[in-house]
Every structure is written in structure tokens, then in C-alpha cells.
Amino acid sequence: MPIEPRSRDRWGTKQVLLEGGTVNNEDLIWQGENRPGSLTRGINFETSLIGGYRRISGYRRYIDAAVPGTGQILGTFVHETGVVAMRSTKVFFAATSATAWTELTSTATAARTGAGKYRSVQYNWVTPTTTFVDGVNTPAKYTNGTYSDLNNAPTGQAFATEFKRHLWLAPNGSQTLTFSSPGNDNNYDATAGAGSINVGFGIHGMGVWRDELFVFGRHNISKIVGTSATDWILSPVTGNIGCVASDSIKEIGGDLVFLSSDGIRTIAGTMRIGDVDISNLSRPVQNKATALIPIENYTDGSTSSVVIRGKSQYRIFSSRSSSDRSTQGGLIGGLRQTSSGDIAWEWFEFLGASIYCCDSRYLTSETELVVHAHNDTADNYVYTQESGSDFTGFSSASTAATTIAMPWYLQSPHHAFEDARLRKTMYRLCAYIYAEGNVTIYTGSIYDFNDASVVQPVDRELGRITNAATYDDPAVTYDNGYIYDSTAFTDIRFCVQLEGSALVASFVLYGTGGAPFTVRSMSIEYALNGRR
Numbered sequence: 001m002p003i004e005p006r007s008r009d010r011w012g013t014k015q016v017l018l019e020g021g022t023v024n025n026e027d028l029i030w031q032g033e034n035r036p037g038s039l040t041r042g043i044n045f046e047t048s049l050i051g052g053y054r055r056i057s058g059y060r061r062y063i064d065a066a067v068p069g070t071g072q073i074l075g076t077f078v079h080e081t082g083v084v085a086m087r088s089t090k091v092f093f094a095a096t097s098a099t100a101w102t103e104l105t106s107t108a109t110a111a112r113t114g115a116g117k118y119r120s121v122q123y124n125w126v127t128p129t130t131t132f133v134d135g136v137n138t139p140a141k142y143t144n145g146t147y148s149d150l151n152n153a154p155t156g157q158a159f160a161t162e163f164k165r166h167l168w169l170a171p172n173g174s175q176t177l178t179f180s181s182p183g184n185d186n187n188y189d190a191t192a193g194a195g196s197i198n199v200g201f202g203i204h205g206m207g208v209w210r211d212e213l214f215v216f217g218r219h220n221i222s223k224i225v226g227t228s229a230t231d232w233i234l235s236p237v238t239g240n241i242g243c244v245a246s247d248s249i250k251e252i253g254g255d256l257v258f259l260s261s262d263g264i265r266t267i268a269g270t271m272r273i274g275d276v277d278i279s280n281l282s283r284p285v286q287n288k289a290t291a292l293i294p295i296e297n298y299t300d301g302s303t304s305s306v307v308i309r310g311k312s313q314y315r316i317f318s319s320r321s322s323s324d325r326s327t328q329g330g331l332i333g334g335l336r337q338t339s340s341g342d343i344a345w346e347w348f349e350f351l352g353a354s355i356y357c358c359d360s361r362y363l364t365s366e367t368e369l370v371v372h373a374h375n376d377t378a379d380n381y382v383y384t385q386e387s388g389s390d391f392t393g394f395s396s397a398s399t400a401a402t403t404i405a406m407p408w409y410l411q412s413p414h415h416a417f418e419d420a421r422l423r424k425t426m427y428r429l430c431a432y433i434y435a436e437g438n439v440t441i442y443t444g445s446i447y448d449f450n451d452a453s454v455v456q457p458v459d460r461e462l463g464r465i466t467n468a469a470t471y472d473d474p475a476v477t478y479d480n481g482y483i484y485d486s487t488a489f490t491d492i493r494f495c496v497q498l499e500g501s502a503l504v505a506s507f508v509l510y511g512t513g514g515a516p517f518t519v520r521s522m523s524i525e526y527a528l529n530g531r532r
Contacts, residue, residue: 021346047334073373075118104147319375405513437515447502463494
């Protein structure tokens with residue numbers, strides 16, 4: 001039998017454009033060769049608006065004052081110039097410049113005793129109005145600094161939405177959907193154009209999309225079209241699937257998304273129920289998406305969601321327990337125009353907060369504000385997302401703000417470098433970083449799926465950014481290497497020497513705390529060893 005001649009090692013560089021988000025439903029080697037810019041895991045990253053993956057911003061207290069009362073905060077909503085928050089039997093408001101919360105409820109309004117989780121809807125028939133329900137008490141609204149109960153509305157409503165200038169209300173699990181008279185959220189007289197519709201299944205949420213009102217059950221979806229009580233038409237969408245988390249329903253990217261029993265879906269795709277690729281957005285992270293489904297029961301309100309419009313981003317959170325925020329979080333989904341020109345969803349894990357309720361809207365200043373409150377009876381603060389670098393907020397030992405460094409982790413696919421049966425000698429890893437401030441980045445390598453018989457390299461520091469400063473920093477002098485009206489560090493290449501050899505290799509970037517940054521691309525230098 002002839003002996004195969006010894007061939008020379010071939011040097012190569014694999015340049016990887018980072019896009020695709022987390023993918024957990026593909027063969028690992030296939031993923032590395034066909035989707036090299038995707039991730040096997042990405043924690044506290046998001047789709048970057050400048051390409052690549054960006055480590056997310058943190059959150060901090062909305063204002064330093066606590067929301068008065070006892071128990072956990074049951075709801076928080078953005079309204080015009082500030083934030084509405086609900087705790088105990090009271091409702092409060094604080095403008096963005098406030099130093100304390102102002103109570104909106106008074107002796108003239110009904111006490112909100114026994115309230116459950118609050119949900120809201122905003123509309124502007126005459127003036128901007130936020131109407132909210134809590135599943136127990138009379139619906140109420142807040143507009144132009146005035147709070148009032150909707151005393152003519154039915155009590156015990158858990159869901160509210162606005163459709164065709166009618167306010168629509170429904171209790172959780174009821175089959176009856178009630179709508180107000182046109183343009184009057186406190187008139188439910190049938191002679192004035194109000195009424196009710198029996199949808200034929202227990203209602204678990206509502207959402208409006210393209211001039212249609214979609215009504216969700218746990219295993220059903222129907223829609224209502226028309227303009228008034230004289231021509232409403234109720235028709236089924238599907239009797240095979242529904243919404244399992246009421247607060248997951250959000251409009252984004254020209255569609256309505258929601259958490260179903262098989263992951264995060266779009267309503268457009270669900271109406272074409274056979275089109276699996278379109279209907280299920282979260283299939284690449286199916287195991288993580290289905291883990292968000294409330295396990296205690298379908299109505300505990302443990303799942304919430306928010307849209308960040310300026311980033312075309314959808315965030316969904318799970319708050320099963322208040323005991324350890326470091327193990328809780330959710331998913332971050334973002335839309336990206338890929339290098340091929342397609343529009344695609346990318347998914348990442350969010351870790352470090354037990355978020356019970358959240359909301360996002362544009363203030364009158366045209367600034368988008370994203371707020372949340374935790375599932376914690378001892379934490380009486382509202383928080384602002386997209387703010388700062390770390391998780392700054394509550395400490396059970398003190399009322400002073402406490403900084404919790406944000407963990408982050410990014411792992412590439414397992415790259416085979418052309419041939420999964422040839423051993424490669426690894427030489428250098430370079431990452432191209434857009435930095436927004438001071439941060440230290442560590443890197444690690446995982447060879448042959450972390451096979452115990454293969455020597456695994458020691459983790460090391462990839463790069464450190466320090467003393468980032470802006471033009472108007474009083475400690476910085478002119479012509480000292482700083483960029484006008486920006487950080488001193490923009491696009492930087494960090495490289496680290498690799499060691500060892502492997503058949504396949506995966507690379508990790510990780511750290512704790514520090515400023516946000518974007519990893520735009522990576523390159524790996526290697527030698528493809530000859531067959532011996």
C-alpha cells in the first residue's frame with residue numbers, strides 16, 4: 001500500500017463578519033462553516049446599529065426616590081413627560097426632573113385594593129391619555145396631570161386596548177369583550193354605540209395590527225374588523241395555537257409578536273400557519289424561548305416584554321423569583337439587515353434582573369424612555385434601561401444606589417477551518433472593537449468541544465481600554481490625542497497570541513462591567529497541518 005506523502009502546512013486567516021445572533025438549533029460544525037458570524041451563546045449583547053454585536057447598556061434608578069407604599073411595584077408606564085407607577089393601593093407620577101413621586105389617587109377616587117398586575121393602553125382622542133386596569137378594580141386613566149376612575153366601565157378588567165376610537169376591555173379568562181362608545185372611554189351604554197362580544201374562548205390578551213383587533217386565548221386567536229357596533233365582524237385565525245404570556249404581545253417591525261407554546265411568533269406568519277420559517281421567530285433559540293413560558297400557571301404575570309423602537313428591538317423577561325437576580329433575565333431580539341441584504345432576527349440572552357413589569361414610549365421631548373420594576377417586595381424603585389454601563393439600583397442593606405457589575409459573554413461557533421479531520425495550529429486571534437469607554441476584555445479558546453484529552457489554552461486578557469475621555473472633559477487638554485466630541489477610542493484592533501492545536505475551535509470574549517462596546521468582526525490566524 002503506497003504511503004501518502006507528507007504535505008506542507010498551509011497558513012490561513014479566517015475573517016469573520018459578526019452577524020446572525022445566537023443559534024442553538026444547528027449542527028455545531030455546520031454552523032461554524034456556514035454561519036461563521038453567528039454565536040453559540042451571547043449574554044447581554046444586542047444587534048449593533050453599526051454592525052457586529054454590541055454589549056448592552058445598563059439600567060439605573062429613574063429617580064432616586066422610592067415609590068411610596070409596601071409590597072412590590074405592580075405596574076409602571078411612560079406618559080408624556082414622566083412615569084406612572086403603581087404600588088399598594090396607590091398610583092403615583094414623577095416627571096423626568098422630579099425628586100419625589102406625587103400621588104395621583106386621593107379620597108375622591110376609589111381605593112385600588114387587592115390590585116393585580118397593571119396593564120395599560122395609550123391613545124389621543126382629544127388629549128394624550130393612559131388608561132390602566134389591574135384585574136380587580138375599576139379601570140382608571142391619567143391625562144394632562146389628572147387622574148380619574150372610569151366609574152361606568154365594568155370592574156375586574158385585566159386587559160385594555162384602543163381600536164377604532166373605542167376602548168376595549170376584558171377580564172382574564174373571560175369570553176366577553178366589552179367596548180365603549182366611540183370617542184368616550186367612560187360610556188358603556190349600548191344606545192350610544194357601546195356593547196360586548198363573546199369571542200368563544202377565554203381571553204388571554206389583545207393587540208391591534210393593520211386595522212384589525214386580535215384577541216388571544218391560550219390555544220385560540222380570533223380577529224375583529226369593522227368600524228363600529230353596527231359592523232363588527234369576529235372571525236377565527238387559528239384554533240391550534242395562542243398566547244401563553246399576556247404581556248408578551250407587542251408590535252414591532254410592522255408585525256405583532258407574542259409568546260406561544262412553541263416560541264415567539266408573528267401574527268402574520270401565524271395566519272399562514274403552514275409557513276413555519278416566517279411564523280416562529282425564535283426557532284434558533286427555541287430552548288431559551290420556551291423556557292420563558294410561565295410554569296406555575298398561565299396567568300401569573302411572570303413574563304413581561306418591551307419594545308425599543310430606536311433599535312428595532314424586542315425584549316422579553318421572566319421573573320419567576322425575586323431571590324437571585326443574577327440567574328434571571330430573558331431574551332433580546334433585534335432586526336438586522338444582513339450582508340446579503342435580507343432582514344433577519346437575531347437573539348441574545350439577557351441576564352441580571354428579575355423584571356416584573358416594563359414599558360417604553362417617546363416622551364414629549366422625543367426621547368425614548370424604557371422603564372421597569374423588579375419582582376421584589378423590598379425593592380421600591382423604578383429603573384431606566386438603556387442608561388449607564390452597569391446595573392445600578394437597589395440594595396436590601398441600604399437605600400443608597402448600589403452598582404452591580406454586568407456580566408457579559410460571547411462565544412463563536414466551532415470553526416473547522418475547511419476540514420474537520422485536519423489538525424490546525426492556532427496562532428493569533430484579532431477582534432475589531434468599537435469602544436464607548438473604559439472596559440477590559442478577556443478571551444478564551446475551546447478546542448475540540450472542550451475534549452478532556454485535548455490541552456485547553458489558558459484564558460488571557462485580549463485588551464484593556466482606560467482613560468477614555470471626551471472633548472469637553474476638563475481634565476483633557478487640546479491636541480492630546482483625543483477625538484473631538486467623541487471618546488478617545490473608536491475602532492481598535494485587539495490581538496492575542498493563541499497556543500496549541502485542535503481539529504475545531506471556538507473562541508470566547510467575556511468580562512464583567514465596563515462601558516458598552518461593539519465587536520464588529522474577528523480574524524483567526526492558523527496553520528492547516530498536513531496529513532501525516
